[in-house]
Amino acid sequence: MRAAYLLAGAALVLTSAWAVAQDAPESLLPKMFEDAPTSTPTPTQRPAPSRPAATPTSSSSASSSGSVSTPVVQALPDQAADADEQPASSGGQDVLKRVPSLQELAKMTPEDFEALFGSQVVFDMPPQARRSMERAGLLDQSEGGLAADSLAGQSAQLVDLVLSGNKGTLVSRWGHILMRRALLSRLQAPQGMTPQDFLALRVGLLLRMGETDAARALLQDVDIADYTPAVGNVALGVYEKTADFTGLCPIMATQGSLRDDSHWETAKTICEAFRGNSRAALSQLDRDVSRGSMPKIDLLLAQKYAGAAGKTRRAVTIEWDNVDALTPWRYGLAIGVGVEPPKRLVDTAGSEYSYVTALAPMVGLERRATAADRAGASGVLSNAAMVDLYAQIYSDAEVSGDWQERAESLRNAYTLSDSEARLSAMQSLWDGAGDASARYGRQVLTAAAAARMPASEDLADEAAPLIASMLSAGYDANAVRWSSVVPAGSQSWGMLVLAAPGRTNPVSTSSLDTFIDADESADKRKSSFLVAGLAGLERLGPSEFERYSNDMSLGLGADTRWTRAIDSAAERGDSASVVLLAGFGMQGTNWHRMTPRYLYHIVSALRRVGFEAEARMIAAEAVARA
Numbered sequence: 001m002r003a004a005y006l007l008a009g010a011a012l013v014l015t016s017a018w019a020v021a022q023d024a025p026e027s028l029l030p031k032m033f034e035d036a037p038t039s040t041p042t043p044t045q046r047p048a049p050s051r052p053a054a055t056p057t058s059s060s061s062a063s064s065s066g067s068v069s070t071p072v073v074q075a076l077p078d079q080a081a082d083a084d085e086q087p088a089s090s091g092g093q094d095v096l097k098r099v100p101s102l103q104e105l106a107k108m109t110p111e112d113f114e115a116l117f118g119s120q121v122v123f124d125m126p127p128q129a130r131r132s133m134e135r136a137g138l139l140d141q142s143e144g145g146l147a148a149d150s151l152a153g154q155s156a157q158l159v160d161l162v163l164s165g166n167k168g169t170l171v172s173r174w175g176h177i178l179m180r181r182a183l184l185s186r187l188q189a190p191q192g193m194t195p196q197d198f199l200a201l202r203v204g205l206l207l208r209m210g211e212t213d214a215a216r217a218l219l220q221d222v223d224i225a226d227y228t229p230a231v232g233n234v235a236l237g238v239y240e241k242t243a244d245f246t247g248l249c250p251i252m253a254t255q256g257s258l259r260d261d262s263h264w265e266t267a268k269t270i271c272e273a274f275r276g277n278s279r280a281a282l283s284q285l286d287r288d289v290s291r292g293s294m295p296k297i298d299l300l301l302a303q304k305y306a307g308a309a310g311k312t313r314r315a316v317t318i319e320w321d322n323v324d325a326l327t328p329w330r331y332g333l334a335i336g337v338g339v340e341p342p343k344r345l346v347d348t349a350g351s352e353y354s355y356v357t358a359l360a361p362m363v364g365l366e367r368r369a370t371a372a373d374r375a376g377a378s379g380v381l382s383n384a385a386m387v388d389l390y391a392q393i394y395s396d397a398e399v400s401g402d403w404q405e406r407a408e409s410l411r412n413a414y415t416l417s418d419s420e421a422r423l424s425a426m427q428s429l430w431d432g433a434g435d436a437s438a439r440y441g442r443q444v445l446t447a448a449a450a451a452r453m454p455a456s457e458d459l460a461d462e463a464a465p466l467i468a469s470m471l472s473a474g475y476d477a478n479a480v481r482w483s484s485v486v487p488a489g490s491q492s493w494g495m496l497v498l499a500a501p502g503r504t505n506p507v508s509t510s511s512l513d514t515f516i517d518a519d520e521s522a523d524k525r526k527s528s529f530l531v532a533g534l535a536g537l538e539r540l541g542p543s544e545f546e547r548y549s550n551d552m553s554l555g556l557g558a559d560t561r562w563t564r565a566i567d568s569a570a571e572r573g574d575s576a577s578v579v580l581l582a583g584f585g586m587q588g589t590n591w592h593r594m595t596p597r598y599l600y601h602i603v604s605a606l607r608r609v610g611f612e613a614e615a616r617m618i619a620a621e622a623v624a625r626a
Contacts, residue, residue, distance in 0.1 A: 130223055138186070138221060139184050141186075148187060150187060150575055151188065154574065162583070169588065174618045175582060175618055179205075179209065179583040183206055183218070197228075199222060200228075200230040203219050204234045210378065216238050224250055225254070227251065236264060236267065241328050249274060266298070266302050269285055269302070285306060297330060298330060357370075369393060373434070377441035382444075384448075391407070402432075446469050451470050451475040455484070460485050464624075466482075471495060471617060474613075476499045482496065483496050493511060497534070499617065501613070525591075526626045531552065532600040537612075556597055566578060566602070575611070582606060606618070
């Protein structure tokens with residue numbers, strides 16, 4: 001449709017320009033334009049547009065003859081006020097020497113149109129259809145998002161620091177979920193920061209967190225006309241990691257000059273192929289390969305992707321022998337065309353590629369299921385999403401072997417009548433995980449099945465992984481049913497005293513001492529996190545707080561610049577700043593990177609600004625995963 005509009009507009013401009021270039025007196029405009037009524041009841045004579053004369057004789061003849069018609073071109077709305085002051089041609093330099101054919105027009109890029117007519121693209125969108133940049137986001141406060149003005153009074157420098165300085169890898173699954181919720185909220189930019197810069201920071205952090213679908217949804221909540229170079233920088237990353245390079249094409253058509261690096265220009269060439277110019281696009285990519293403007297693997301993958309457009313078919317052989325690392329560009333193009341990178345590259349690529357794989361619908365079920373363990377543990381995938389994935393595996397007759405057996409085990413965890421058999425099915429899934437992170441991901445997978453287990457004294461000794469599984473997906477009410485079954489001072493007890501909602505009385509210090517004495521984790525890290533979590537939730541008396549902090553050398557009362565910042569935000573009731581600062585303080589690949597002091601301040605601050613449920617889940621997760 002846009003191409004039709006461009007061709008129609010081009011035809012109108014071309015016919016007008018051609019009329020100016022010729023000396024023939026005949027108007028080339030349809031008669032309906034010449035006879036169109038003016039805005040006033042009394043017709044008035046419109047002054048003829050000035051143009052340079054071909055010869056003095058023709059000029060005087062044209063001006064003296066009243067029967068000679070001159071072409072009338074309707075001015076754009078924003079130019080109507082000064083249309084009479086604008087010359088139709090500047091010294092003949094804008095006059096076309098040759099009128100392009102319709103076929104040539106159809107193949108022109110937006111930049112070609114700009115060069116042809118000497119004007120920039122005009123965004124013609126009614127004001128009522130434009131989306132405001134003031135509150136860009138997906139979640140309104142009524143939908144669970146943060147208040148729109150949460151950061152209105154916050155320092156722009158601090159917001160920039162906590163967003164740009166966050167590498168996206170958080171130790172806590174629940175901290176990740178809370179950060180995603182905050183970044184997707186409809187928020188006003190802090191004073192001193194433009195809405196575009198604020199949006200770019202949020203989209204960039206979502207990408208680093210592995211939330212590719214969320215990042216794309218947030219980016220697309222903004223009109224392309226409002227894009228700036230900062231937004232363009234993250235836009236390429238969004239469509240790389242979603243393996244959707246054609247998603248860049250609307251941006252290229254109107255904002256193609258946002259960047260000028262080689263990857264951006266190559267993406268622009270890919271879009272040309274999908275606009276119908278596949279032959280010219282592939283020729284351009286061939287020239288780029290010859291010039292070596294990018295690594296050869298990057299351009300070969302681009303050729304294969306662009307070759308899927310149009311009727312031009314070309315066999316492109318992808319060789320990975322000399323490739324020593326994956327990049328988002330390479331991985332996005334590869335999975336976009338159905339190419340699987342070598343295992344040696346995938347294994348060393350990092351968790352961000354697991355998140356991309358888990359969310360990519362074009363990747364095979366087995367590869368997605370392998371990646372789902374990491375994605376579930378981090379918070380990228382929910383329990384429901386993981387169960388849906390395994391359900392697809394179970395129903396796919398072409399999937400066999402270990403993954404089919406795992407899908408059957410998950411089904412047994414839900415459907416078997418004997419509770420011990422259901423527990424055994426879950427244990428087979430947990431024990432089959434490759435490492436601690438993948439094991440926790442499997443516990444996320446079984447969360448709903450664990451919540452259906454009856455609280456039984458016969459299973460009390462096996463309750464800890466069941467409770468950890470339930471709490472990984474927020475089934476706290478189901479987990480609390482085990483409180484009367486598990487022994488005081490056990491690991492199960494420790495998670496439950498943190499996760500139980502509405503608890504106001506302090507915990508028993510004798511039970512806490514029993515937990516500490518039985519703790520076999522390195523440096524009694526589980527005990528340290530339990531004390532820090534209880535203190536943050538105010539489930540430990542003031543005197544006990546000091547005693548345990550000193551006896552275990554936790555230093556909970558000591559402060560740093562970060563602890564002062566998050567405590568100050570909590571005192572002001574600034575929930576958005578608390579969440580962003582909490583995410584900044586939870587960076588790390590595992591819970592060994594977290595300190596009890598930081599956990600205490602995070603849990604305490606979240607509780608004070610109304611995120612008591614998230615605070616409980618984070619504290620319980622720390623004990624479960626330490």
